[in-house]
Amino acid sequence: MPSRSSQDALESAIVETEAEPNTASLNSKKALWAFLVLCYSTGPVSSMVASYVPAAILSAANLLGHQQGSDKPCPRRGGNITCLVRFGGGEIDYASFTLYLKAISRTTEGVVAIFTAGVADYSNYRKTMMIASIVLFGALALPFAALTGDSYSQLTALSVLYCLVVTVQGVYTIIEGSYIPIFMRATGWFQETPIAPVAPGRQGSSPWTTGVSVSVLAMVSSNLGALTALIIGVILVYGRGSASSGGFDNYFLAVTIAGCITIVFALVGHFLLPSVQGKELRPGENVLVLPIKGWFRLLRDAPHYSEAFKLCIGWILWNTGYTNHLTLMTALFLEVTGFSSSSGVYSVWSFTSVIFACMGSLGFLYLYPRLRLPVKSWAYLFLAVNSLCVLWGCIGISNAVTIGYKHQVEFWVAQVLFMSTSSALRSYNRALYSSLIPKGFEAQFFGLEVTLDLATGWINPLVMGAIQDRTHNLRFPMIPNLLLMLVGTVLYFLVDIPKGIEEAKLTRL
Structure with missing residues (x-):
């Protein structure tokens, strides 16, 4: 188990070194701004997929469903009456509809991630792969404005588009994440010893500071893109009124506009961001079999990168609990406030959600160098608050x-x-x-996070859907999310960061 001193040592583990030649082009403000433009481009559609689209699907399912044991329509407010809707060859609780869709989309996302992560590190077209996925991400949002009818065919079309958008989202997420360690290496990397003091006056240019800054600014930039789309949604909702009985026609128009914004800024970023040279293929290797061989090598050498794997699994468990809790909170919020009357309220809810997310990331960026806490203390604090919020819902069962x-x-x-x-x-x-990823395997390791999520990513929504089908109480499915966060916290505690940094220097793959 890592000691307290080993965790404190990370604060002094990083000094500036010479930038690696193949990443030097990213060691500039122009490259950073270009990367942030691309992150901004993903925000509009991403926010729509996280908020408006699931809410619209849930509202449509509620509108098309019927009360159990009768042909009466489902109530638009309150959750005491069981509401059933067609799904496949049977019927399910309407609130389970988005949970099952989430399970399907996470599965397809993980399958596509295996190929993406397997080839991205070897390609000199890493940037092009990312741009193409973002443009496709935006293009898939364009048809939503036409899907305003209240029929099962429209609900099916919404569901298919939702699954496709989530699948493509996994591609750009992997490649975007792989740029963070590349930016860090453009600044420099870690010294031979994890206890070397930081050079006086040079903390602002250290790889760790760079990694935190790029990660936070990328998150904030994406959130600013989300705010842009959400502001458009608020204007449409309050300015145009509602034409459809479900009240989501304006939301769908906002999704389409968000798709246009995503495509435009992705193309701008393409011309600004420098390209990064990929790894050379080994003699006799075929790019078509790289994903399979790469994953076998990665799993074979997992013991040599034990700390990265522990952090990755802990991250996955938390992220699964986090994303699925958001899905439940969306459904519960609409159930408590009412589907018909909450159109404007839900716009404000979605808007403030992104604002608080920006405040959290920027607050961390500001406080981290000033409070000088052991690096893992931040994780414990964030995880504790997250777990408390999920526990609060469980109390209300x-x-x-x-x-x-x-x-x-x-x-x-x-x-x-x-x-x-x-x-x-x-x-x-x-x-x-x-900081725990070996050189040249950035996309492979960020793809590992998405691929390993194949298990919890689709199983947990499936379990939540089954629980909801039997209990008809949206607070019951919060229990597995709480358990995932608690187990993830244990894995965070077990990670020895200085050891992981040393492991990352010894590239074995």
Whole structure:
């Protein structure tokens, strides 16, 4: 188990060194701004996929469903009456609809991630792969404006588009994440010893500072893109009114506009971001079999990168609990506030969610160098707040308990706490993980995070959907999310960061 002194040592483990030749082009403000433009481009559609699209699907499922045992329509507010909707060859609880879609989309995302991560490190077209995936990401958002009808065919079309967008999102997420360690190596890398003092006056240019800064600024830039799209959504909702009975016609128009913004800024970023040279293929290797061979080598050498794997698995468990809790909170918020009357309220909810996420990441960037806490203390703080927010929902499972996301004010307080700490933890994870990745395998290791998520990523929504089908209480499915976060916290505790840095220097793959 890592000692306290070994964790404190990370604060003095980094000094400036010469930039590596193949990454030197990224050691400039122009390259950073170009990267941030690309991160901004992903924000508009990403925010729509995280908020408006699932809410619209949930609203449509509620509108098309019927009360159990009768043909009566489902209530648009309150969750005491069981509401069933067609799914495949049977019927399920309407609130399970998005959970099952999430399970399907995470599975396809993981499969595509295997190929992406397997070839991206070898390609001199890493930038082109990322741009192409972002443009496709935006293009898939364009048809949403036409899907405003209230029919099962429209619901099916929404569901298919949602799964496709989430799948493509996994591609650019991997390649975007792989740029963080590349930016760090453009600044320099770690000295031979993890206890070397930081050079006086040079902390601002250290690789760790660079990694944290790039990770946070990338997150904030994406959130600014999200705010742009959400502002458009708020203007449309309050300015145009609602034409469809579900009240999401304006949201769909906002999704389409977000797709246009994503495509335009992705093309701008393509001309600004420098290209990075990939690894050379080994003699006799075929690019088509690289993904399979690469994953076999990675799993074979897992013991040599034990700390990176422990952090990766802990990150995955937390991220699964985090993303699925957001899905449940969306459904619960709409259920408590009402589908018909909450169109404007939900716009504000989505808008403030991104604002608090920006505040959390920027707060971490500001406080980290000033508080001088042991580096893992930040993870413990963020994880504790996240777990508390999920636990609060579990407390409300009993009808006899009057708290547990049963009043609007609880949602707003939880949003401040949950979104700020979650965003900060995501920035933290990407920077810390980058410091444990061996040179030349950036996309492979960031793809590992997505690929290993194949297990928890689709199983957990499936489990939550089954729980919801049987309990018809959106607070019950929060229990597995809480368990995932607690187990993830244990793995964070077991990670020895200085040891992981040393492991990353010895490239064995």
